[in-house]
Amino acid sequence: MTEIHPEDPVARIRRFNRAVTREVGVLDASFLGRGRPLGAARVLNAIGRGRGEVAAIRDYLGLDSGLMSRLLRGLEAEGLVETAADEGDARRRVARLTPAGEAEFAAYEALSDSQAAAILAAHPKPAALLAAMDLVASALGRGDVTLEEADPRTPAARGCLEAYYAELARRFADGFEVSLSRDPEATDMIRPRGLFLVAISDGLPVGCAGLKGHDDLVEGARWGEVKRLWVSPSARGLGLAGRMMARIEVAAQELGMARLRLDTNSALPEAVAMYRNAGWTEIDRFNDDPYPDFFFEKLL
Amino acid sequence: MTEIHPEDPVARIRRFNRAVTREVGVLDASFLGRGRPLGAARVLNAIGRGRGEVAAIRDYLGLDSGLMSRLLRGLEAEGLVETAADEGDARRRVARLTPAGEAEFAAYEALSDSQAAAILAAHPKPAALLAAMDLVASALGRGDVTLEEADPRTPAARGCLEAYYAELARRFADGFEVSLSRDPEATDMIRPRGLFLVAISDGLPVGCAGLKGHDDLVEGARWGEVKRLWVSPSARGLGLAGRMMARIEVAAQELGMARLRLDTNSALPEAVAMYRNAGWTEIDRFNDDPYPDFFFEKLL
DNA sequence: GCAATTGTCTGACTAAAGTCAGGCAAAAAT
DNA sequence: ATTTTTGCCTGACTTTAGTCAGACAATTGC
Numbered sequence: 001m002t003e004i005h006p007e008d009p010v011a012r013i014r015r016f017n018r019a020v021t022r023e024v025g026v027l028d029a030s031f032l033g034r035g036r037p038l039g040a041a042r043v044l045n046a047i048g049r050g051r052g053e054v055a056a057i058r059d060y061l062g063l064d065s066g067l068m069s070r071l072l073r074g075l076e077a078e079g080l081v082e083t084a085a086d087e088g089d090a091r092r093r094v095a096r097l098t099p100a101g102e103a104e105f106a107a108y109e110a111l112s113d114s115q116a117a118a119i120l121a122a123h124p125k126p127a128a129l130l131a132a133m134d135l136v137a138s139a140l141g142r143g144d145v146t147l148e149e150a151d152p153r154t155p156a157a158r159g160c161l162e163a164y165y166a167e168l169a170r171r172f173a174d175g176f177e178v179s180l181s182r183d184p185e186a187t188d189m190i191r192p193r194g195l196f197l198v199a200i201s202d203g204l205p206v207g208c209a210g211l212k213g214h215d216d217l218v219e220g221a222r223w224g225e226v227k228r229l230w231v232s233p234s235a236r237g238l239g240l241a242g243r244m245m246a247r248i249e250v251a252a253q254e255l256g257m258a259r260l261r262l263d264t265n266s267a268l269p270e271a272v273a274m275y276r277n278a279g280w281t282e283i284d285r286f287n288d289d290p291y292p293d294f295f296f297e298k299l300l
Numbered sequence: 301m302t303e304i305h306p307e308d309p310v311a312r313i314r315r316f317n318r319a320v321t322r323e324v325g326v327l328d329a330s331f332l333g334r335g336r337p338l339g340a341a342r343v344l345n346a347i348g349r350g351r352g353e354v355a356a357i358r359d360y361l362g363l364d365s366g367l368m369s370r371l372l373r374g375l376e377a378e379g380l381v382e383t384a385a386d387e388g389d390a391r392r393r394v395a396r397l398t399p400a401g402e403a404e405f406a407a408y409e410a411l412s413d414s415q416a417a418a419i420l421a422a423h424p425k426p427a428a429l430l431a432a433m434d435l436v437a438s439a440l441g442r443g444d445v446t447l448e449e450a451d452p453r454t455p456a457a458r459g460c461l462e463a464y465y466a467e468l469a470r471r472f473a474d475g476f477e478v479s480l481s482r483d484p485e486a487t488d489m490i491r492p493r494g495l496f497l498v499a500i501s502d503g504l505p506v507g508c509a510g511l512k513g514h515d516d517l518v519e520g521a522r523w524g525e526v527k528r529l530w531v532s533p534s535a536r537g538l539g540l541a542g543r544m545m546a547r548i549e550v551a552a553q554e555l556g557m558a559r560l561r562l563d564t565n566s567a568l569p570e571a572v573a574m575y576r577n578a579g580w581t582e583i584d585r586f587n588d589d590p591y592p593d594f595f596f597e598k599l600l
Numbered sequence: 601g602c603a604a605t606t607g608t609c610t611g612a613c614t615a616a617a618g619t620c621a622g623g624c625a626a627a628a629a630t
Numbered sequence: 631a632t633t634t635t636t637g638c639c640t641g642a643c644t645t646t647a648g649t650c651a652g653a654c655a656a657t658t659g660c
Contacts, residue, residue, distance in 0.1 A: 037645080037646055037647085038646085038647090039646070039647065039648095040646095054607080054608075055607070055608090063647095063648090064647090064648060064649065064650090065607080065608065065609080066608095066609075066610080066611095066648080066649075066650080067647070067648060067649085068608090069608065069609050069610080070609090070610090073609090085656095089606095089607085089656075089657070090655080090656055090657085091606060091607045091608070091655070091656045091657065092606095092607060092608085092656095093607080093608065093609095119439065119440070122439075123439050123537065124536070124537025124538070125536075125537055128435065129435060129436065129439050131432070132431070132432035132433075132435040132436050133432075133436055135428065135429065135432040136429065136432050136433055136436055139419065139422075139423050139429050140419070236424070236425075237423070237424025237425055238424070337615080337616055337617085338616085338617090339616075339617065339618095354637080354638070355637070355638090363617095363618090364617090364618060364619065364620090365637080365638065365639080366618080366619075366620080366638095366639075366640080366641095367617070367618060367619085368638090369638065369639050369640080370639090370640090373639090385626095389626075389627070389636095389637085390625080390626055390627085391625070391626045391627065391636060391637045391638070392626095392636095392637065392638085393637080393638065393639095
């Protein structure tokens with residue numbers, strides 16, 4: 001067996017790849033063990049996971065249209081799937097699970113869950129394992145983070161906000177308590193008044209940013225405030241903050257805002273540096289929130 | 301797309317699996333792109349990686365003996381591999397790469413290396429990524445850690461020892477300097493005087509332990525000292541320390557020792573706790589090393 | 601209204617992977 | 631010395647995955 005010197009990072013990655021390659025067979029053994037070939041199982045799972053349009057499945061799984069058609073036919077013959085023409089465009093077909101298909105999908109899900117739970121239960125430090133998996137997954141799936149508008153009261157948004165508050169509490173010398181801060185009303189961060197973005201990487205929320213609309217005018221024009229900009233540690237360095245800010249700037253213009261402002265704190269030096277680099281100028285305090293000590297503005 | 305609540309660890313693992321499943325195809329694309337089917341490429345790589353016996357390859361890759369035979373024959377026809385009967389048991393066959401096979405194997409290795417390097421280069425925090433990959437790989441490949449006897453001067457052993465010294469320097473309030481400590485002679489930790497173990501997980505050294513033989517007798521019998529017991533952070537909690545200690549105890553008996561001793565430090569509470577739980581009893585100081593403040597003994 | 605395009609399906613392939621039943625020689629057991 | 635077992639090989643399969651050319655209907659562009 002070749003030996004890997006600890007100082008050789010390339011070799012370490014390759015070791016990781018080998019471990020994962022071998023293990024993924026086991027991890028995805030849920031796809032096997034139910035007497036169905038991998039291809040059919042993958043299609044069944046894609047449908048169960050909410051992908052209905054045949055074209056979307058084909059694209060997601062990277063299948064040829066002929067093969068796709070045949071796999072679908074096989075699942076139909078088994079009575080697990082029904083297809084119907086898309087209303088609106090009868091060339092497209094939409095697949096749906098039958099009750100038997102739902103049951104089969106649930107069986108795959110249960111298998112997969114129990115395997116994941118077994119790995120977790122066997123590990124002495126599940127939290128560290130999860131954090132490491134998140135980081136690796138984010139690094140591997142780097143391009144796949146999507147930004148979605150969401151109500152800040154949805155679970156995904158709340159999860160991000162709570163992680164954000166927890167991080168502030170950790171990093172501010174005197175802690176952080178939301179109720180003492182100027183916490184924006186959710187409705188101020190929903191169109192048409194504002195906006196709330198959640199960054200999603202393969203289903204997991206990994207960041208958020210809010211745009212709060214204000215009613216008063218500054219120099220005769222509407223303005224907005226950037227709030228709750230946060231990126232999960234597992235997804236830092238991928239340029240997510242920049243992407244979210246860009247989306248917010250575009251949206252702010254759509255909403256008729258001429259000016260953006262934000263406040264932040266010197267205990268978050270990477271944030272301060274980012275604002276400076278992104279064309280924000282430091283201004284005087286514009287609110288009475290007790291926590292911030294840096295104030296920025298950007299004209300659109 | 302299903303949303304994953306951050307508090308649901310099972311869902312997070314499954315997300316990781318998906319990310320990895322999809323990516324592993326890419327990671328192992330080195331196996332493709334050279335005009336050879338996956339099966340043949342895997343066999344070629346297994347041989348290049350030092351697995352010679354046909355049975356061992358078959359076992360490692362999980363192949364049927366008929367299929368294995370055919371793949372081997374294909375590689376022979378390409379002039380990449382030669383097989384010969386095992387000396388000693390002419391039923392077994394041993395495969396070896398020809399020079400052309402070596403070149404082909406090297407090409408796979410280079411492809412794989414450059415892909416790994418590209419991932420690394422694209423990541424903002426390579427060290428964190430590597431640590432996370434190590435941890436995940438150790439968790440997934442948990443059963444696969446092998447203990448090997450090694451000369452403490454080999455690179456794998458030196459890597460572990462340096463990591464061990466660095467950790468002591470970090471954890472002792474006043475640092476740690478090997479030259480001030482009672483550093484055993486390498487020959488005292490080699491049979492027949494002693495023993496040095498390195499724990500290897502898929503090629504990466506993840507732990508070590510030494511048994512130093514002493515010449516003086518205690519109560520009329522030979523004794524040994526356990527030194528340099530260390531487990532990499534990425535592999536902690538897998539019970540490796542216990543496995544290494546068990547191996548050392550067996551070896552100590554083989555070497556005619558009736559008693560084991562060791563010293564440690566209260567700055568390493570998990571080590572102290574482990575010794576207590578493993579049947580060691582605290583004794584008085586038995587050496588003049590400046591660093592330890594706890595001394596243990598175990599009768600065999 | 602007609603041609604071009606799009607989305608799916610079918611038939612006719614190929615390549616790869618895997619299974620199974622023996623065959624044969626070497627080694628081990630009796 | 632014989633039987634049995636072991637390790638590998640071969641031939642004759644099957645299944646899965648994947649490709650390609652064309653058929654066909656619905657839709658879009660002009």
